[in-house]
Amino acid sequence: MNEPKPVFEPQSNEELAWLGTDPIPASAYHDPAYYELEREAVFKRSWLPIGHVCELAEPGSFIRRDIEVVKASLLIARGKEGEVRAFHNVCPHRGTRLVPEVSGTQATFSCRYHAWTFGLDGGLISAPDFERFYVKKEQCGLKPVAVEVFAGLIFIHFGSPEQSVRDWLGDLAEPFEQLPIAKATQFVEYSYEIGANWKLTFDNFQENYHLRVVHPRTGGPGCAEPNPFAYPERYNFWGPHRSQTIWNNPNLPAPQGVQAIGNGRIVDAAGRAGLFGAELGMDFTCLFPNFTVFGPPARQFTQTVWPLGPNRSRGIVRFYWVGEEENASERFAREYVMASQRDIHCEDRDVIEAGQAGLASGAIDHINFQGQEVLCRHLFEAVDAMVAAWRSNNGG
Amino acid sequence: MHNWWRVGATVTADETSLPDGFEALERFVATWAIADLAERDAMRGSSTPDQRKAFYSVASGLLEPALDYLDGKPLTALSDPEQRLMNLMLSLAHVALAQEVQHEDEAHHAHFRSFLPFTPKA
Numbered sequence: 011m012n013e014p015k016p017v018f019e020p021q022s023n024e025e026l027a028w029l030g031t032d033p034i035p036a037s038a039y040h041d042p043a044y045y046e047l048e049r050e051a052v053f054k055r056s057w058l059p060i061g062h063v064c065e066l067a068e069p070g071s072f073i074r075r076d077i078e079v080v081k082a083s084l085l086i087a088r089g090k091e092g093e094v095r096a097f098h099n100v101c102p103h104r105g106t107r108l109v110p111e112v113s114g115t116q117a118t119f120s121c122r123y124h125a126w127t128f129g130l131d132g133g134l135i136s137a138p139d140f141e142r143f144y145v146k147k148e149q150c151g152l153k154p155v156a157v158e159v160f161a162g163l164i165f166i167h168f169g170s171p172e173q174s175v176r177d178w179l180g181d182l183a184e185p186f187e188q189l190p191i192a193k194a195t196q197f198v199e200y201s202y203e204i205g206a207n208w209k210l211t212f213d214n215f216q217e218n219y220h221l222r223v224v225h226p227r228t229g230g231p232g233c234a235e236p237n238p239f240a241y242p243e244r245y246n247f248w249g250p251h252r253s254q255t256i257w258n259n260p261n262l263p264a265p266q267g268v269q270a271i272g273n274g275r276i277v278d279a280a281g282r283a284g285l286f287g288a289e290l291g292m293d294f295t296c297l298f299p300n301f302t303v304f305g306p307p308a309r310q311f312t313q314t315v316w317p318l319g320p321n322r323s324r325g326i327v328r329f330y331w332v333g334e335e336e337n338a339s340e341r342f343a344r345e346y347v348m349a350s351q352r353d354i355h356c357e358d359r360d361v362i363e364a365g366q367a368g369l370a371s372g373a374i375d376h377i378n379f380q381g382q383e384v385l386c387r388h389l390f391e392a393v394d395a396m397v398a399a400w401r402s403n404n405g406g
Numbered sequence: 407m408h409n410w411w412r413v414g415a416t417v418t419a420d421e422t423s424l425p426d427g428f429e430a431l432e433r434f435v436a437t438w439a440i441a442d443l444a445e446r447d448a449m450r451g452s453s454t455p456d457q458r459k460a461f462y463s464v465a466s467g468l469l470e471p472a473l474d475y476l477d478g479k480p481l482t483a484l485s486d487p488e489q490r491l492m493n494l495m496l497s498l499a500h501v502a503l504a505q506e507v508q509h510e511d512e513a514h515h516a517h518f519r520s521f522l523p524f525t526p527k528a
Contacts, residue, residue, distance in 0.1 A: 198443065202522045227507050268466050268502035275473070327522075338476030338492055342469075345443065346499040348524075352447075353503050356518040 016260050020241040023381035033376035034390050039207045040370040044397070045320035051400030052299050052393055053079045057158070057165040057175050059301045059314060061086065062330065064162070064195050066094060070115045070130060074099055078324075079208075079317040080168055084155060085109050085119070089130040094159055096166050097132050097152035108152070119152075128152055161192040162330075179297070182248040185289035190307050194330035198348055201326045204359055206366035208300060208317035209389060211325060214358050215294070215302055215313060216254070216385035218242065224361055228354040234261050241382050242294075250298035250392035252385050253290065256306075272346030273308070279340040280307040283332055296385065298392055309347045321370050327355065423487050424494075425475060428468060431494055434461050438497040439490040444524040446493075450500040451516045458512075462505040465498045 023031075038044050060075045072087040083099035085108060101108050101121040108119055108128070118135060120127040126137040132152035140147065156167040160175040160183075176183045204211055214220070218240045222233035233240045242254035265273050280286060285307035293305045303312045316324045329348050335341040368374070379387045422435040437453070438461055440446045450458070472495050476488060484492060504512040 199525045200522050201525060204521075227509075227511060267506050268469060268498060269506055271469055271473070272499060272502075335481060338481065338495070339473045341481060341492065342473055342495050342499060345446075345496045346502075348443070349447065349500050349503055350507075352519065352522055352524070353507065353515070356515070356522045359521055360518065 016236055018237040018241075018257060018259075020237075020239075020382060021244055026245065026381050026384045029384060029387050029391060033378050034387065036369050036374050036377050038390060038394065039210050039377070040320055040366070040372075042320045045207075045317070047397045047400065048317070048393060049079055050404075051396045053077075053317070054168045055396065055400070056299055057167050057171065057178055058299075059163045059165050059297065060084065061164045062162055062191070062194060062197065062328075063094065063159055063164060064197065064330075065113065066164075068115065070117050071113075072109070072116070072119075073113045074109050074111065075166075077316070082168065083107055084166060085152070086157065086164060086166070087130050094157060094164060095130070095132060096155040096157035096164075098155060100153065101126055102134075102150050102152065103137070126150070161187045161189060162194055163191065178249075179251065180248050182251050182295075186295065188288040189290055189295075189303060189305060190285045190288070190310055190332050191303060191312065191330045193332045195333055197328045197330045198344075199326060199328045200352055201324060202359060203318065203322065203324050205322055205363045207321060207369075208315050208323040209386075209393065210366055210369070211323045211362055212296075212300060212302070212315045212389065213383075213386040214362050216252075216296065216389065217383045218254075219380065219382055220358075220361070225354055225357050228350070228357065231263060232259065234259055234263075236261070239382070243292075245384055246293070247388065251296060252388050253293040253295040254385060256292045256294065258292070268346070269350075272343050272350070274343075275339040276308045276343035276347050279336065279343060282336065283307075285332060296389070298389075309351060311351060321366055327352070422490075424491050425485075425487050427475070428472060428491055430464050431468060431491070434465065434494060435490055437461070438465075438501075439493040440497055441493055442527060443496070444526045446497045446500050447519070447524055449497065450504060451519060453501075455512070458501050458504050462498070462501050465494060466502065466505075469495060469498060 060077070061073055065073050066086070066088040069088050069090045069092060072085060075084045075086065077084065084096055085099040086094065086096045088094055099108050101123065103121065103124060103126050106121050106123045108121055118127050118129055124138065127135045129135050132154060134147045134150040156171050158165050158175045165175050179186060221229045221240050222238065237257060237259055241257070243257040244255050246253045246255065264270070288305060290305045291307060294302060295305060296302045300315045301312065304310060311327055311329045313325055313327045318324055331344060335344060422432045424432055424435070437457065438449065440449055472491055476484070476492055479488065508515045
C-alpha cells in the first residue's frame with residue numbers, strides 16, 4: 011500500500027571540488043578594466059549565437075544585429091543559393107551604417123549616403139561616378155564576418171575562429187543537435203535591459219539555490235521534499251560549456267484549473283510532434299559565453315545575455331516552436347507556457363540588480379559560491395582563463 | 407478604452423457574437439478578445455482585480471469546451487465569432503496566472519512584468 015518515499019541526493023561537494031573551492035574576485039563582476047578585457051578576450055574571440063535560420067526564410071531575407079559589447083552592427087543575409095553570410099553593417103566607402111531596418115527581404119543594399127549598392131554576397135554592384143575612385147570594385151565589398159549555422163542557430167565570430175562550431179562544442183555537439191530548436195520554424199520573444207553585469211544576469215539562470223526564496227508562488231511548488239531547493243540531478247561539463255539536468259520530483263502537487271489544461275495540452279502537442287526523447291531534454295544547457303537553452307520540449311526556451319557595460323546587460327528570451335500550431339489547444343497551450351515562463355523570469359530582475367548595486371559599491375572583495383552554484387563558478391573560470399591567456403599574449 | 411461598459415453603446419451584437427453555447431462570454435468580448443499576445447499581456451497588467459475575477463469566473467469553466475469546439479476546425483478557417491472565442495481563451499491564459507498563481511501579489515507582480523514585455527509582432 012505504502013509507496014516508497016522518493017529520495018534525492020544532490021551531487022556532493024567532493025564530486026564538484028575539481029573546479030576549485032576558493033572565493034571568486036568580486037571585481038570581475040563590476041570593474042570596467044575587467045570588462046574591457048572580456049570584450050577583447052571573450053566576445054571578440056568566441057562563437058556567438060545571434061539568431062536562428064528561421065529568421066532567414068528565403069533568398070534575400072536579412073537581419074541586422076547590433077552587438078554593443080564589440081561596438082558592431084552586423085548584416086546577416088541569405089544569398090541567392092541559400093547560403094547564409096554575415097558582414098559588418100558598414101559601407102566600405104566612408105563607414106556609414108548600411109542597413110537601418112531590423113529585418114526584411116531585398117536583393118540589394120544601398121547606402122543612403124552616396125548610394126553605393128551591394129549584393130547579397132556583399133560585393134559592390136554599383137557606385138555613382140566610381141571611375142573617380144582610386145580602387146577597384148572588387149576591393150570594395152562589405153567586410154565579412156565568420157558565420158556558421160549549427161542546430162538551427164546562427165553563430166558569428168568576430169575574430170579568426172580556430173575551430174568550427176561543431177568542434178568547439180566537442181561531445182556536446184551531437185546531443186545539442188537533437189534539441190527541437192534545430193527544427194524550429196518560428197519564435198516569440200521578450201527582452202529586458204538590466205542594471206547588472208552580464209555574468210551576474212547569466213548566473214541567475216545557472217543556480218536553483220534562489221528559487222524558493224525569489225519565486226515562492228511561481229517556482230515554490232517545485233521546491234518540495236525530498237529536494238526542497240530543487241537542486242538538479244547532476245551537473246555536466248564540456249570544456250567551457252555546461253548544463254544541469256533537472257530532477258523530476260514525483261512529490262509535486264498536480265496542477266489544477268487552467269494551469270492543468272495549459273500544461274496538459276502542450277505536453278500532448280509536443281508528443282504529437284515527436285519532440286520528446288532528446289538527450290538534453292531535461293537539461294538547462296549553457297553555451298559559452300552567453301547562451302542558454304532549457305531543453306524540455308513542452309517549454310523550451312533560449313536566453314542570450316548581452317553585455318552592455320560593466321554594470322549593464324540585456325537578456326533576450328525566445329520560445330522557439332516547431333511548425334504552426336496544429337489546433338486551438340496547441341495555440342492556447344503555447345500562450346500559457348510563454349506567459350507562465352515569463353511570469354517566473356520577471357521575478358528575478360529586481361534581486362539581480364540589487365546584487366549588482368552591492369557588488370559595484372566595492373563593499374565585498376569576494377563572492378562565495380556553494381557547491382550547488384558550481385555552474386556560476388565554471389562560467390567565471392572559463393572567462394578568466396580566456397582573459398588570462400589574452401593578457402599573457404598581449405604583454406599584460 | 408477596452409472597457410465594455412464604456413464603449414458598449416458603439417459595439418453591435420454582430421461584433422460580440424460567439425458560437426452557440428458560449429453566449430455567457432459575450433459581455434467580455436470588448437475587453438478580452440484581443441488579437442495580439444503582447445496586447446493580451448498588457449491588458450492583464452492594466453485590468454482591475456474585479457475585471458479579472460469576473461472574466462476568470464465565467465471563462466475558466468468554459469475553457470475545455472471552447473478548446474474542444476475550436477479543435478474541430480483548422481485555425482486558418484475560424485469564423486469571426488470563433489476567432490473571438492479563441493482570442494478570449496488566449497487572454498484567459500494570462501488572467502489565469504493572476505487568479506490561480508499570483509492572487510494578492512498580482513499588482514506587485516505586474517510591476518515586475520512591466521520590465522520584460524513581449525516583443526510586438528513586426
